[in-house]
Amino acid sequence: MGTISLEKRDSLFWLGRYTERVYTTLKAFYNYYDQMIDRQADAYKNLCERLDIPNIYQSETDFIHRFLFDKDDPNSIFTSLNRSYDNGIILRNEITSDSLAYIQMSLDIYAASSHSDVPTMALLPVQDYLLAFWASIDDNVLDQRCRSIIKCGRYLERLDLFLRLSFPTADIERALCKMTPRLRQSGIAYDEEVLDFLYAHVRESMLHTPGWRRECARSLMTLITE
Numbered sequence: 001m002g003t004i005s006l007e008k009r010d011s012l013f014w015l016g017r018y019t020e021r022v023y024t025t026l027k028a029f030y031n032y033y034d035q036m037i038d039r040q041a042d043a044y045k046n047l048c049e050r051l052d053i054p055n056i057y058q059s060e061t062d063f064i065h066r067f068l069f070d071k072d073d074p075n076s077i078f079t080s081l082n083r084s085y086d087n088g089i090i091l092r093n094e095i096t097s098d099s100l101a102y103i104q105m106s107l108d109i110y111a112a113s114s115h116s117d118v119p120t121m122a123l124l125p126v127q128d129y130l131l132a133f134w135a136s137i138d139d140n141v142l143d144q145r146c147r148s149i150i151k152c153g154r155y156l157e158r159l160d161l162f163l164r165l166s167f168p169t170a171d172i173e174r175a176l177c178k179m180t181p182r183l184r185q186s187g188i189a190y191d192e193e194v195l196d197f198l199y200a201h202v203r204e205s206m207l208h209t210p211g212w213r214r215e216c217a218r219s220l221m222t223l224i225t226e
Helices: 006-037 043-051 060-069 077-090 092-113 124-140 144-164 169-186 192-203 212-220
Strands: none
Touching: 006 043, 006 060, 006 077, 006 092, 006 124, 006 144, 043 060, 043 144, 060 077, 077 092, 092 124, 124 144, 144 169, 144 212, 169 192, 192 212
C-alpha cells in the first residue's frame, strides 16, 4: 500500500476499536449477567457507570435486550458490531473479503440470537468469530502500517476498557505494552507525555489510590492528538 489517506486511516483505526469493543464488552457483559441472575438486579447500573454510558434502561431485562441488540442505542454491542462492519466494507480491499466474512458471520449470529431465550449462550460464537477475524488480519493484511493502525485501535480500546472495568494491573500493563509499538508504527500523531504518564501510573499502581485506573482512562482520551 502506498500513502494511506486520512479517511482510510480513520477507518482502519476504528475497525480495530469497534471489533475489540464488541469482544471485550461481551466478556464483561457475561460477568455482570452472572451477577444479575444471582439476584443482584442493579449490577447493570454499575456496568453503565464504569463504561461511562447513560443508564437509559428501565430494568435489568430491558438492559439485557437493549444493550445487546438495540440498533438504535448508540452504546449497544450490536451498534459497535455494525460500525465494525461498516468500516470493514470500506476496507474490503485492504483486509480482504475473508477477514470481512468473520464480521458478517458475527452479525448473522446476532440476527439469529435476538429472540433467543438464552441470548448469552446464543452469542458465544461471536467471540470465536472475532478471534478468527484477528487471525485473518494477521494472515491476509500484508501492509505493515495498515496492520499497525488496526492493531493500534484494537489495543487502545482494550486498554481503555480494561482500565474502566478494573481488570488486573498485569492485564492493563500488557495491553499498554501491546499498544505502544503499534501506535509508534502507525503514523498517528500522539502525545508522548501522556504515554509516559500511563506507563508511570500503571507500573507504580500499587502506590496509588483505587482511583488510578479512572485517572489513566481520562488521560488515555487525550493520547491521540489529531
